[in-house]
Amino acid sequence: MSNVEQTYSVLVNETSCEVTCDPETPLLWVLRDSLGLIGTRYGCGAGTCGACTVHLDGIPVHSCDTPMWSVGTKSVTTIEGLPLGDEPHPVQKELIDCQAGQCGYCLSGIIMRAAPLVDAARAGGAMLDRESVCTALDGNLCRCGVHNRIIDAVVKASNP
Amino acid sequence: MSAPANLSPSLTANPLLSDWIRFTDDEAVEALTGKSELGQGISTALTLVVARGLGLNPAQVRMVAPTTVISPDEGFTAGSLSVQHSGSALAQVCDRVRELFLTEARQHMGSDQVHLVNGQFTDGARTLTYWDMALNVDLDVTTADLTGGVNPASETTDLPRIDLADKILGRPRYLQDLRFPSQSFGRVIRPPFRGATIDQVDVAITSAHLGVQSVVIDGSFAGVVADSEIHAIEAAELLAQAITWTGTSDALTNADLVEFLVTAPTVNAPLTETATAEKATTENSDCTLSARYSRPFIAHGSIGTSTAIAQWRGDELTVWSHTQGVYPLRTDLARALNHDIESITVHHVEGAGCYGHNPADDAAYDAVLLARSVPGSPVLVSWTREDELGWGPFGPAMVVDLAASFTADGKITSWDWNGYGNGHSSRPSTLSSPSILAFGDQAHGIPIPPSNDPPLVTGGGTARNGRPLYDIETITGSIYRLDVMPIRASALRSLGAHLNVFALESHIDDIAHQLGVDPLAYRLSQLSDPRGIAVLEKVAAMSDWGNRPSGESAGRGLGFARYKNSGAWCAVVADITAEETVRVDRLWIAVDVGAVITRDGVLNQIEGGAIQSVSWTLKEEVQFADGRVTSNDWEAYPILRFSEVPHIQIEIIDHPDQPSLGSGECSMGPTAAALGNALFDTIGVRVRNLPLSPENIVSAIDE
Numbered sequence: 001m002s003n004v005e006q007t008y009s010v011l012v013n014e015t016s017c018e019v020t021c022d023p024e025t026p027l028l029w030v031l032r033d034s035l036g037l038i039g040t041r042y043g044c045g046a047g048t049c050g051a052c053t054v055h056l057d058g059i060p061v062h063s064c065d066t067p068m069w070s071v072g073t074k075s076v077t078t079i080e081g082l083p084l085g086d087e088p089h090p091v092q093k094e095l096i097d098c099q100a101g102q103c104g105y106c107l108s109g110i111i112m113r114a115a116p117l118v119d120a121a122r123a124g125g126a127m128l129d130r131e132s133v134c135t136a137l138d139g140n141l142c143r144c145g146v147h148n149r150i151i152d153a154v155v156k157a158s159n160p
Numbered sequence: 161m162s163a164p165a166n167l168s169p170s171l172t173a174n175p176l177l178s179d180w181i182r183f184t185d186d187e188a189v190e191a192l193t194g195k196s197e198l199g200q201g202i203s204t205a206l207t208l209v210v211a212r213g214l215g216l217n218p219a220q221v222r223m224v225a226p227t228t229v230i231s232p233d234e235g236f237t238a239g240s241l242s243v244q245h246s247g248s249a250l251a252q253v254c255d256r257v258r259e260l261f262l263t264e265a266r267q268h269m270g271s272d273q274v275h276l277v278n279g280q281f282t283d284g285a286r287t288l289t290y291w292d293m294a295l296n297v298d299l300d301v302t303t304a305d306l307t308g309g310v311n312p313a314s315e316t317t318d319l320p321r322i323d324l325a326d327k328i329l330g331r332p333r334y335l336q337d338l339r340f341p342s343q344s345f346g347r348v349i350r351p352p353f354r355g356a357t358i359d360q361v362d363v364a365i366t367s368a369h370l371g372v373q374s375v376v377i378d379g380s381f382a383g384v385v386a387d388s389e390i391h392a393i394e395a396a397e398l399l400a401q402a403i404t405w406t407g408t409s410d411a412l413t414n415a416d417l418v419e420f421l422v423t424a425p426t427v428n429a430p431l432t433e434t435a436t437a438e439k440a441t442t443e444n445s446d447c448t449l450s451a452r453y454s455r456p457f458i459a460h461g462s463i464g465t466s467t468a469i470a471q472w473r474g475d476e477l478t479v480w481s482h483t484q485g486v487y488p489l490r491t492d493l494a495r496a497l498n499h500d501i502e503s504i505t506v507h508h509v510e511g512a513g514c515y516g517h518n519p520a521d522d523a524a525y526d527a528v529l530l531a532r533s534v535p536g537s538p539v540l541v542s543w544t545r546e547d548e549l550g551w552g553p554f555g556p557a558m559v560v561d562l563a564a565s566f567t568a569d570g571k572i573t574s575w576d577w578n579g580y581g582n583g584h585s586s587r588p589s590t591l592s593s594p595s596i597l598a599f600g601d602q603a604h605g606i607p608i609p610p611s612n613d614p615p616l617v618t619g620g621g622t623a624r625n626g627r628p629l630y631d632i633e634t635i636t637g638s639i640y641r642l643d644v645m646p647i648r649a650s651a652l653r654s655l656g657a658h659l660n661v662f663a664l665e666s667h668i669d670d671i672a673h674q675l676g677v678d679p680l681a682y683r684l685s686q687l688s689d690p691r692g693i694a695v696l697e698k699v700a701a702m703s704d705w706g707n708r709p710s711g712e713s714a715g716r717g718l719g720f721a722r723y724k725n726s727g728a729w730c731a732v733v734a735d736i737t738a739e740e741t742v743r744v745d746r747l748w749i750a751v752d753v754g755a756v757i758t759r760d761g762v763l764n765q766i767e768g769g770a771i772q773s774v775s776w777t778l779k780e781e782v783q784f785a786d787g788r789v790t791s792n793d794w795e796a797y798p799i800l801r802f803s804e805v806p807h808i809q810i811e812i813i814d815h816p817d818q819p820s821l822g823s824g825e826c827s828m829g830p831t832a833a834a835l836g837n838a839l840f841d842t843i844g845v846r847v848r849n850l851p852l853s854p855e856n857i858v859s860a861i862d863e
Contacts, residue, residue, distance in 0.1 A: 005370065025390055033345075033389040038337040039330025043463050044545040048794040051463055079330035088329060095328045099320055099760055102768055103199025103513030104327030105334065105464040134803040141794065143463050144199055144513045145771030146764070147805040 008068055012037070013081025023069035028052045030068055031078055039079040041108050043141070050140030053109035054078050060113045079108045082115060090122070091115050094153035102144035110140045114154045121158035128158040168249035170194065171303045174232035177260075178299040180253040181210070187291050188222045189214060191250060194234025195242040196226055196484055197323060198514035200824055201761045202242045204321045208758055209247050213254025214290070216279045218319050226486045226508040236485040236587060238516070238651060239619060240727055240822025243757060247820060253303060264293045318760045323510065335467050335482050335509040336542060343469075344373055346530035346541040347396035348383040348598070350551050352405050353787035354646070358382065359406040366399040374533035375399060379603035383530045385539055409787030410646045418454050418849070421559045421580045424642050431577055431623050431637035432616060445565035445573045449670055453562065453663035455850040457647055457782035458555040459791070461799055464512025465548040466519040470527035471538040477504045478538075481524040482511025485588065489521050492588035493528060496599040515772070517650035519543060519552035521588050522597035529598055550792035551597060554782050555652025556582040556611070558622065560663045570675050570685060577626045577637035577660075582649035584621030584656060586611035595650075610645040614655070619724035624656040625829060628664050629722050630686040647784060653769070654723070654828035658776065661721040661829025662836055662850065669717070669837045670846060679718050679837065680705050689722070691752050694813055695731040696720055698750035702811055703733040708841075713739050715842025719833025723826035728753040730826040732770065734806075734834035738842040742852050744774050744806040744835065749827060751810065754818040765823040767808050773831035775800035778852050 007020045012035060019034045026045070031037040031054070040063055043051030047062035054063045055077035082089045088096070091114050101107055117136050121128045133154045142150065174180070174194075182190040191210045197203040203223045211218040224231065234246055258276065265281035265288050266274045273283050280287045326333040351357070363375040366384060371391030376383045384399055386392040412420055469480040477499065483489045486506040494501035511520060523541055531539040543551075558581035565574045586595045586608060593599075593606040600607040613621030620626070622639050672682035680700050687693055699705075699718070708716050715738065720731040729752040737743045751766050779798055783791040791797040832850070839857070840846050847860040 021390060022394065025394075029390045029393065036339075038332055041464065042336070042542065043465075044794055046545065046793060049463060049545075083329075092328050096320070096325050099324060099764065101321070101324045101327060102201070102764060103462070103464075103511075104324060105199075105462070105512035107328055108330050111328070111330075134805075137802040140802070141463055141799060142802075143461050143515070143772065143799065145768030145775075145805075147771060147800075147802050148767065148808060149764070151802065151805075 008071070010071055010076060011073070012076040013078060014075070021068055024067045026064050027054070027066040027068060027071055027076070028063040031063060037078045037080050039108050041105060043106070043109070050113060051106055051109040053112040053140070055112060055116070058116060060116060079112060082111065089115055090157040091118050091154060094157040095150070098149050098153040098156070100146055100149035100153040102146050106140060106142045110137060110142070110150060113137060113140055118154060118158045122160040125160055128155050130155060167303070168245055168252060170232060170234045170245045170249040171252065173234070175302045176300055177253050177257055177303060179232045180250055181257050181299060183290050183294040187289070188220055189216065189290070190222050190224050192224050192231050193246045193250065194226050194232045194487070195246040196237040196482070196508045197510050198237060198484065199512070200765060201321050201758070202237070203323060204319055205243060205757045205761055206246060206250055207322055208319050209250050210254055213251050214258055215276045220279070223322070228486050228490050228504070228506045231486065233487045236488060238484055240723065240825045243820045243822050247757065256303065257299065260297050261290055261293055264297050268293070318758055333510060334464065335469065335480060335511045336464065338469060338480060338509060338540070340538040342537055344385050344387060344534050344537040344539045345389040345392040346383055346385045346527060346539045347392045348381070348526045348530070348541065349396060349400045349403065350547050351380060351601070353407070353409040355409060355787055356380070356405040356407040359404045361403045363399065363402060366395050366402055369395045369398055376530055376533050378529065379601055379605060381529060381598045381601040383526065385530050385534050389540070411786070412646050413785040414456060414781065414783045417456060417557050418559055421557060421642070424644055426580070426640040427643050429639045429641070431626055431635070431639060446568045447674060448563065448565045449667065449674065450561070450563040451667065451670070451848055453560045453659060453666065453848045455558050455659040457557045457649070458652055458776050458780050459549055459782055459797055460515050460518040460552060460652060461549065461797065462512045462514065462518060465543040465545060466523035466552070467511060467540065467542040468520070468524040468527040469538050469540045470524065470531040472531050472535050475500070475503050477528060479504070479506045479524050479528060480509045481506060482509060482514065482520045483524060484514060484517065484520070488587060488589035489524060492521070492594040492596050493525065496525060496594040496596060497528070516555065516652040517553050517585065517587050519548060519597065522552070525596040525598050546792045549797055550789040553586060553648045553650030556584055556649035558656060558659045560659055562663055562667045564667055564671060566671055570671070570677060570682060572630060572632045572671070572686060574634040574636070575628060575632045577635070578640065579622045579626060579637070579656065579660070580640040580642070581622055582642045582645055583611035583613040584649070584651050585614055586648070586650040608645070608648065610643055611649045613639065613641055619726065620656065622656045623660070624654070624724060625660040625664070625721055626656065627725060628668070629689055629692055629725060630668070630683070631688050647782070653772065654825040657721065657723060657825065657829040658773065658832055659850065661719065662777070662832040665719045665721070665830070665833030666836050666846065666848065669840060683718070683720060691729050692720065692722060695729045695750040695752050698811055698813060699731040699733050699748050702750060702809060703748040705733065709735045711737070713737050713842060715838045717834045717837025717839070717841050719830035719837060721826070721829045723829070728821040728823055728826035730766070730830045732827065732830040732834040734831070734838045736835065736838040736842060738839055741854055742778055742835070742839060743804065744778070747806050747808045747831065747834070749808065749810045750813065751823070751826065752813040752815065753823045753826070754821040755816050756812060756814050757820055759812065762812055762823045763810050766810050766827045769825060769827035770808060770831045771800060771805055773828040774806065774835065777832040777835050777850055781851055781853070
């Protein structure tokens with residue numbers, strides 16, 4: 001922490017935003033606090049639970065240990081920016097259909113982790129299997145024990 | 161078909177119909193409950209109960225989150241009792257409300273041939289709604305004469321969770337997301353070890369930091385308030401560097417735990433009110449089996465951290481919390497502040513998953529103390545992950561000694577149970593002084609007293625499921641509840657039932673093994689309880705019990721219990737692979753929760769409980785040394801990951817004519833037991849100390 005704030009221009013959910021913060025401030029808190037995008041969750045602050053996952057240029061990252069100085073011109077996508085128009089992302093639709101949640105706190109990060117995988121599977125016409133979903137989600141923690149429903153929902157969502 | 165039911169205890173405390181049900185001007189029904197949505201889906205289940213009771217569409221029912229302003233006081237959301245207490249109360253109330261409106265409709269239409277059809281009262285020609293008559297029907301009447309009431313589960317249909325879509329779509333729903341005008345944000349600095357006090361502190365640098373509104377030092381309680389969450393986090397880092405601490409730490413470490421638990425000073429009580437303190441007789445028995453079992457402290461490990469908002473306006477205090485009990489929290493806030501309880505309001509707002517007494521109430525008091533320094537501003541306080549895993553209450557470590565005597569034909573003649581550990585509840589309002597963390601740090605504060613156990617009549621704590629359900633002539637034993645509490649202990653899902661069921665079902669398996677009898681056949685031969693037999697037979701059929709998995713490192717085990725001996729029946733079969741670590745491949749679960757309200761809700765709770773129990777039983781152990789919990793991040797305190805989760809198949813034995821029983825905790829013990837028995841089946845060695853980690857397995861092999 002430098003106690004000297006800087007102003008950053010950052011592209012979030014296809015909207016250009018200006019934020020002023022310490023360069024070391026994690027992207028998570030800029031999203032939640034400065035931009036009011038509260039769908040991204042704080043879980044551990046150390047990149048070990050996945051609750052804060054967002055996309056940088058389409059690639060899932062942990063926003064809790066991504067300092068603002070490192071974001072640069074990369075495009076940030078949060079769960080608020082994931083749906084296309086009014087339609088929820090296929091992962092979100094299947095999670096609702098499968099009632100794949102208890103407290104739901106981990107789901108935002110899980111959705112952001114799974115979405116690119118599902119998009120690629122749908123584009124490529126090859127459904128995901130349980131094993132590949134588990135591998136992809138192994139860095140995302142769920143404490144309520146909803147794993148199997150989540151896995152099933154992500155597999156179903158990958159069906160084009 | 162409806163079953164006779166006694167008056168719900170919740171109705172004794174909140175006796176008016178209007179305590180529970182209100183018809184609003186926008187043609188909705190407001191249903192009030194004291195039970196909190198913790199992620200378990202209770203608000204959905206209660207919505208369905210009210211909709212059925214009043215013959216309305218669930219969309220017309222609006223559940224009001226618990227609040228000390230208007231909600232019935234139902235104590236804590238705990239013990240798998242929400243459906244039993246709040247569900248049956250609402251069912252009984254709705255039954256009476258419907259009758260009152262039907263009577264009014266018949267009088268108004270002058271006809272006995274008025275019926276409730278699709279939510280409207282009609283004689284075939286005319287119709288009246290609840291709202292048409294709401295001004296004419298007095299709901300400020302007592303429910304004291306209610307003894308029957310419709311069964312809350314007279315039909316089983318599923319209703320999607322009313323809160324889940326918001327959570328999946330990333331909409332504001334959690335307490336962490338709640339924002340008010342002129343909101344401030346706070347953070348608290350916790351001591352480096354238990355018992356440390358502030359020696360020196362210089363707040364100058366922190367106070368001068370961007371956005372800082374106040375720095376609060378009260379005894380050894382230290383925190384900051386700032387204009388944004390980012391500034392509060394930054395200021396907290398600065399304040400942590402500006403404090404020097406002093407004091408001596410407790411030398412206890414988790415490695416010494418078993419010895420500590422059986423030698424620490426205790427308060428003793430018999431296992432049951434009727435049991436004598438004598439050891440069980442071994443006369444007329446051919447065989448005996450004695451063994452010691454243990455588990456470590458276990459963390460709640462919610463994925464979100466505890467959070468609260470507090471606001472002072474003059475002497476009026478308002479708190480928003482994800483507490484399990486708005487009224488008990490209010491009681492402890494009033495005690496800790498020495499403040500008029502009537503000028504304190506507590507509202508429940510949903511938080512991340514709750515599995516027992518976590519730091520939600522502690523965060524509330526943190527927010528109260530910080531908000532006092534910025535009158536008028538609502539202050540949101542969130543805990544860090546390190547504090548959540550390091551400073552919250554833990555599920556108590558336990559030691560259980562079992563001694564059984566049995567005849568050569570398998571009849572168990574005596575069973576002696578002795579349990580050691582901290583009590584399983586230090587919930588707000590239940591101890592001699594407030595049990596909210598920061599109170600112990602304040603200048604005028606008192607350290608949290610040792611935890612207590614819920615009474616045996618409501619299931620007990622240390623002794624929960626200490627008594628086997630099997631046919632045993634004499635059951636004896638004592639509870640050795642610790643009178644000291646170096647590591648903070650309180651209620652975690654299923655309380656003592658996790659270790660007790662693990663221990664007793666391990667013991668039963670060992671007896672069967674000694675007798676050379678199949679573990680399933682042995683249980684069935686020693687059990688008279690028909691619903692217990694039914695879940696055992698069901699799970700045996702589901703898993704094709706006799707058809708063991710093949711392979712040198714594969715094994716199969718069985719676990720069974722009726723939760724609290726008064727709740728749901730659950731039997732679990734586990735298939736595992738034991739190599740460098742234990743992997744659970746598959747679980748089959750048969751459960752009887754009486755009448756099912758929401759089938760999907762029950763399945764979700766049973767499976768979630770089983771997976772959490774797999775995680776506790778295989779992996780989890782709170783580690784501590786020098787007064788400090790060192791397992792305060794996810795690397796030091798690993799929990800079960802996606803790739804480690806077993807396939808699970810669940811069947812529910814539905815009893816629509818029987819009272820509904822809670823489903824949140826009944827799968828924890830039987831799952832743990834099934835894993836232990838499967839491990840014995842695989843390696844031929846009994847591992848009695850949890851977790852079933854490589855270290856504990858090696859120790860058991862070496863013995």
